[in-house]
């Protein structure tokens with residue numbers, strides 16, 4: 214039986230029914246398969262690729278070509294979830310035309326179903342241009358990591374009156390421009406609730422409390438892949454660092470002491486053949 218794909222209509226339906234939308238990041242084929250098999254509704258190929266996978270200190274060095282390469286791998290591993298491709302730094306800010314061309318690459322070349330971009334009123338025209346071309350756009354407000362230098366660090370946004378008002382206006386501008394959902398990152402819980410109640414499209418929270426229409430986390434954080442610091446809003450659902458380290462150290466020991474490979478891991482051969490070549 215064909216698996217029914219999650220679409221923007223599914224997002225609208227879930228929001229109307231009060232059913233929470235689940236989203237996680239993934240950047241490669243095996244992880245995408247796991248996330249999809251677990252029934253997660255949407256996979257964000259985030260530009261957090263830069264920090265989580267490519268070893269950069271921020272998302273800023275990530276390029277369109279990096280993203281397309283990873284989105285393609287994720288798409289190959291997914292049957293049900295919506296694949297959302299994150300538009301990297303400066304791929305949508307230079308002109309509306311360039312924004313549309315880059316968004317188009319994610320659907321045409323990489324096979325994603327939607328794109329995500331950071332910002333509010335200032336990117337609304339680009340959002341409109343992209344959605345008018347039939348490409349679903351997810352907005353991203355609050356802590357927008359591509360603006361980390363302007364924001365002065367990774368910190369909670371929308372705490373004072375002016376910033377909270379701007380965030381609410383930005384969410385409305387994104388909805389008006391045609392966005393189908395908006396990520397709220399590191400936003401106070403009451404503000405995220407107010408935004409969620411004030412717009413007609415789903416909000417997806419990360420560090421924005423329980424009242425958003427759905428939640429997203431970076432998969433390496435929630436599975437404890439790095440085993441060190443994780444932001445306050447992350448809950449660890451596994452400790453992969455510990456599990457993987459245990460496996461790796463056991464392998465090293467067993468190779469060093471000769472316990473691996475055992476007889477069960479080897480292949481025999483005909484004694485007669487062996488005699489002839491000896």
Ligand code: KIV
Nearest residue numbers: 238259260261299396
């Ligand atoms: O790049 C990313 O992973 C994101 C999420 C943190 C929302 O933008």
